[in-house]
Amino acid sequence: MNRQTARLRWSWRHALFLLGVLFLAAFPWISESRSMLILLTQVFILAVYAMSYDILLGYTGIVSFGHAMFFGIGAYTVGILLKRVDDTLTVILMAVVVAIVLAAAVSFIIGALSLRLKSHYYAMLSLAFAGLFLVVAEKWRSLTMGNDGFTFTIPELLRDREMFYYISLLFMLVMYGLLRRFIQSPMGKVLEAIRENEQRAESLGYKTLHYKIIASIVAGVAAALSGIMYALALRFVNTSVFAVETTLDALLMTIVGGVGTLFGGIVGAFLIEFAHHWLTNLAKVHWIFERWIIFFGIVYVLIVLFFPRGIVGTVQQWLAARSHKRRPSGGEKTGAAQELNRQPQLSHKPKL
């Protein structure tokens, strides 16, 4: 009986999800607003960035304060290659490969250095490394044009805003699917076990360091991909992609949306980007709105203090409580992320 009600509820959520996707797909026909189209494109791209961060923070319990560096690696790779080599799709593919390799290498190095230590060290080391990347991007002027950044042309195919909108939407959906697949895999379950209790996971025979490094590589690569899309959307890249603010965007989106829910990254990206847009417009009314970061900062602190689950997590918890189907380990486990084709029996027994 339980399974039946569960399936009913999941399909209801599934329908809602499909409805949302259909709405977004139809959006360019419904609305003429060009700025809204661009804003939504940004939201899709940043949602992937936020979800990549959630792999670290929400699923593995690793705090990174340098996530912007992967985003920036993607953005600069595609920008530099398109500018220096040629503006064709092949070059973009090349950039994807280069960015993936670079992001994987960097996250491997940082992870190998600091993930065997307490969580503080990864936070510190990633912050410091991101600072290093920022300095390099500022100082290596011959390649990056420093602070001013540079513009570049993109292949004909991607220049149409509507086309790019659909590509971004598809990008978000594909990445959502892939990342969800990743966290639902046995591998992802081990990551959650590490988040819950690292020592216990270790005593079950898992080499937690390896798993944590893999998680950081997956997150880094996904962030680099979103960085590529971001640069393509702007056709411009400057040092702001490496700035602390970009890392904070990831933190805000993930935490406001809901840590450990994956879907929360999408919700967070929507909210933060729209709020940002709206607050920047308000800056004309009063100068204090120019300091919009302060509002985000305060909201962020309040959420960490009072709603550590974020929006999606809180809603899930509420739904779970309402349907008397709460599992002992809390809301995250009944994630909107993992609904649907959940096999009746668990396929991932701990290999003892």
Added chain:
Amino acid sequence: MELLINLSINGLATGLLLFLLASGLSLIFGLMDVLNFSHGALFAWGAYAGVWAYSVTGSFVAGIAAALIAGVVLGFLLERFIIQPVYGNHIRQILITLGMMLVLNELLKVVWGPDQKSAATPSYLSGSWLLGDVTLIKYRLFIIVVGLIVFVLLYYLLNHTRMGLIVRAGVINKEMVQALGINIHRVFMGVFILGSALAALAGALFAPYSGVIYAELGMEFAILAFIVVVIGGMGNIVGSLMAALLVGLTGAYLAYFVPELSLAANMLLMAVILLWKPSGLFGVKR
């Protein structure tokens, strides 16, 4: 030779400023297990408060006092209302102190405007002495002297007073300290406030040294202070001093000879230490 002496003095001055910042960070971490990412913001607040009070009252001492007051008040508020509620949850602590860093930095811009501020050196500390053919800039020597005085005071406080005994015991085993009937939370608060005041003092001293201050300053120095703490070992004052001088001196020499490498070198040093001795050069393995 003259160049080397000057660079060394620069390095020592920066190093001692870093020590002021890092010693608080390191003690707070060692004792409370809180990595305080808002520490850099306190540095920036100290700098702004100092410059502001100096320009209003015309007295540099008043500037220092204002910075210390700002540090104590902010430290108290942070500990009481931000850190305490999430006590024992590492991830939330790290997240929330970073959020406070952001809020405090932005507040600086709201209160004093987003532009850079210039900071004056008081007349009795500006200028330099000529020793042979070496020019000694007074203010840098002043920073070195103040830094060393603070170090001696801290060292005395930690090693020769009952309070220091409790703090050192807390760094090693806080449950045991608690079991002995000491209210460890009050000790936490005291150490946090002390660390915040030291960070603010460092900021106030830094302002005339660099001549300009801006809100992002805090973040830049916080990164260096983290490097110092990692190299020196958490919860260790002598280690913090040694590491701060090391980072300050390498920074000063490299900034002159190979400026591109100065941050990278310190990062590399940190990476090596993390690989080879994660508890820090002078840290005690726990």
